[in-house]
Amino acid sequence: MSLSIGRLAKAADVKVPTIRFYEEIGLLPRAARTASDRRVYDQPAVQRLAFIRHARQLGFSVEAIRSLLDLSDQPDRPCEEANVLAAAQLSAVENKIAQLEVLRGELRRMVDAACHGRVSACRVIEVLSDHAHCEGHGSTPTNGGA
Amino acid sequence: MSLSIGRLAKAADVKVPTIRFYEEIGLLPRAARTASDRRVYDQPAVQRLAFIRHARQLGFSVEAIRSLLDLSDQPDRPCEEANVLAAAQLSAVENKIAQLEVLRGELRRMVDAACHGRVSACRVIEVLSDHAHCEGHGSTPTNGGA
DNA sequence: CTACATCCTCTAGTCACTAGAGGATCAAGC
DNA sequence: GCTTGATCCTCTAGTGACTAGAGGATGTAG
Numbered sequence: 001m002s003l004s005i006g007r008l009a010k011a012a013d014v015k016v017p018t019i020r021f022y023e024e025i026g027l028l029p030r031a032a033r034t035a036s037d038r039r040v041y042d043q044p045a046v047q048r049l050a051f052i053r054h055a056r057q058l059g060f061s062v063e064a065i066r067s068l069l070d071l072s073d074q075p076d077r078p079c080e081e082a083n084v085l086a087a088a089q090l091s092a093v094e095n096k097i098a099q100l101e102v103l104r105g106e107l108r109r110m111v112d113a114a115c116h117g118r119v120s121a122c123r124v125i126e127v128l129s130d131h132a133h134c135e136g137h138g139s140t141p142t143n144g145g146a
Numbered sequence: 147m148s149l150s151i152g153r154l155a156k157a158a159d160v161k162v163p164t165i166r167f168y169e170e171i172g173l174l175p176r177a178a179r180t181a182s183d184r185r186v187y188d189q190p191a192v193q194r195l196a197f198i199r200h201a202r203q204l205g206f207s208v209e210a211i212r213s214l215l216d217l218s219d220q221p222d223r224p225c226e227e228a229n230v231l232a233a234a235q236l237s238a239v240e241n242k243i244a245q246l247e248v249l250r251g252e253l254r255r256m257v258d259a260a261c262h263g264r265v266s267a268c269r270v271i272e273v274l275s276d277h278a279h280c281e282g283h284g285s286t287p288t289n290g291g292a
Numbered sequence: 293c294t295a296c297a298t299c300c301t302c303t304a305g306t307c308a309c310t311a312g313a314g315g316a317t318c319a320a321g322c
Numbered sequence: 323g324c325t326t327g328a329t330c331c332t333c334t335a336g337t338g339a340c341t342a343g344a345g346g347a348t349g350t351a352g
Contacts, residue, residue: 004349006298016299021340036348038299051275058249058274062339072271079268083260086270090253093246100243103204107236114229122225124232125218128201129193152329162330167309182317184330208308299348306341317330322323 003041005031012049019049027052027066060089149187151177158195165195173198173212206235 009016022028023039028048031039048069055065064085071082106127115122155162168174169185174194177185194215201211210231217228252273259269 004298015341017342018340020301025339036299037301038348047275055274056339058253068271068274071268072275079261079270082268082270083257086253086256086260090250090257093250093253097243097246097250100239100246104236104239104243107204107232107239110232111229111236114232115225122217122228124225124228125214128204128214129197129218150329161310163310164308166331171308182330183332184317202308293352295351297348297350300346301344303344304342307338309337311334311336313332313334315331318328320326320328322325 001043003046005039005041008041008045008049011046012053014049014053022049022052025062027062027069058089059093060085064089147189149191151185151187154187154191154195157192158199160195160199168195168198171208173208173215204235205239206231210235 003011005016005019008014009019019028023030028045031041031045034040051069051072052065055068056062060068067085068082071077071079110124110127113127114124149157151162151165154160155165165174169176174191177187177191180186197215197218198211201214202208206214213231214228217223217225256270256273259273261268261270
């Protein structure tokens with residue numbers, strides 16, 4: 001039973017252009033094509049894509065996923081490497097959380113002290129201007145939203 | 147007392163190309179130049195750049211910082227807007243933390259179950275393959291490291 | 293047969309920088 | 323004065339992981 005790229009996208013909950021992108025960078029093998037050049041997929045492709053999607057949600061980089069996929073394609077090899085990748089990812093996530101908790105503290109102090117007057121007396125601006133208010137926080141910024 | 151771009155970079159702990167980049171996108175005003183076209187800065191520039199740097203570390207986007215800077219340039223305006231930006235950033239950080247905590251849980255389970263045999267029996271690979279192991283986690287991935 | 297959905301490729305944009313080429317200028321030591 | 327090495331200039335391109343859109347071909351339902 002074969003699937004179009006759109007159906008694969010729905011089956012694995014990934015957007016269509018993302019699938020093409022994964023093919024381009026070699027995370028997915030080149031898809032077979034119909035006579036009219038449309039991509040055709042089978043059931044294992046859904047598995048593979050779901051694997052990728054899940055790993056991305058867990059924060060694994062594309063390069064890490066590439067290794068993981070290589071590994072899972074060769075079931076007879078020892079799985080040290082997979083364990084190492086998972087452990088590295090865990091510690092990266094733990095670091096990130098620790099960093100964000102520091103930021104959260106600082107932002108909370110800012111927000112709690114929110115002024116209701118003019119900018120000249122604004123705590124938010126003041127805290128941002130004066131780095132002395134905080135201990136050094138980690139390196140990588142967050143890009144939350146705001 | 148004037149500063150070269152390199153000295154400004156050191157004073158505010160920001161890299162030289164980043165300063166040029168900030169000028170290009172209009173976060174910093176165009177710097178005055180010497181006869182030989184080198185940028186020259188003064189003490190207020192250090193303040194402004196430190197402000198930017200600190201806000202970036204707190205995860206504010208460049209657009210948010212632009213607003214914050216506009217605000218701080220006009221001390222007579224009410225500071226509602228700054229409060230709103232800070233609150234938005236705080237909630238973005240809190241969301242991020244919550245998401246990452248879910249991921250941490252899942253990764254911990256993966257790592258704790260680490261196998262010592264062949265990939266065919268590897269818990270890491272298995273968990274990644276089988277999405278049913280986890281409850282849905284939030285949208286944006288982390289890009290920690292790994 | 294006519295819409296309209298889906299597909300194709302290709303290019304460019306996102307965010308906040310970072311890296312490097314290729315060349316000019318400056319500051320210190322001799 | 324001269325050399326050496328650091329710093330500066332502009333410009334282009336690359337990062338990661340996609341996303342958006344143009345412009346056109348094909349598939350499918352009524």
